[in-house]
Amino acid sequence: MKKKWDLSNLTTLAIIAGVMLFLTPFYYFDRMDLARPSLGSAAVIGCAIFTYWKVRSRRWFWIAIAGVTALHVYAVLHVEWSDERASIYILGFLGLIDYGSTCGLIKIIEIICRSPEDAESQRSNTLQ
Numbered sequence: 001m002k003k004k005w006d007l008s009n010l011t012t013l014a015i016i017a018g019v020m021l022f023l024t025p026f027y028y029f030d031r032m033d034l035a036r037p038s039l040g041s042a043a044v045i046g047c048a049i050f051t052y053w054k055v056r057s058r059r060w061f062w063i064a065i066a067g068v069t070a071l072h073v074y075a076v077l078h079v080e081w082s083d084e085r086a087s088i089y090i091l092g093f094l095g096l097i098d099y100g101s102t103c104g105l106i107k108i109i110e111i112i113c114r115s116p117e118d119a120e121s122q123r124s125n126t127l128q
Contacts, residue, residue, distance in 0.1 A: 019039065022038075022039060022042065023035050023039070026038065033081060033082075034076055034077075034081065036081065036091075037075075037076045037079075037081045038076050040091065040095050040098075041072040041073075041075070041076060041098075043095070044072070044095060044098045044099045044102055045065065045068060045069055045072065045102070047099055048065070048068070048099065048102045048103055048106060049065060051103055052103070052106050052110075055110060058113070060109055060110075060113040061106070061109075061110075064105065064106050064109045065106075068102050068105065068106075
């Protein structure tokens with residue numbers, strides 16, 4: 001009996017292929033020490049984009065994402081990432097903190113940049 005390929009199998013293969021393509025430049029330039037923090041940063045930024053996907057049509061959203069990406073690139077290139085210093089649990093915890101601070105920054109920018117009509121409709125929905 002043949003097993004049919006379902007969406008979860010295809011999604012897994014797509015993720016594996018994407019990670020391999022993402023890691024290729026690090027292998028080519030012999031900088032595999034930066035691969036794990038770069039992959040973690042990409043995951044955090046991707047999850048933040050997915051979380052705030054409903055506001056993707058706003059210009060401030062993509063400017064904020066560009067700023068967050070620039071901060072992550074700076075951190076990856078200027079922080080020493082050694083495997084002996086931090087376990088995977090600590091790096092996972094730092095990733096969660098990074099995701100929370102990224103989402104918090106985007107939310108603050110959303111509050112600052114929203115239009116007066118959006119603010120009024122949100123205020124009226126809260127009062128009801």
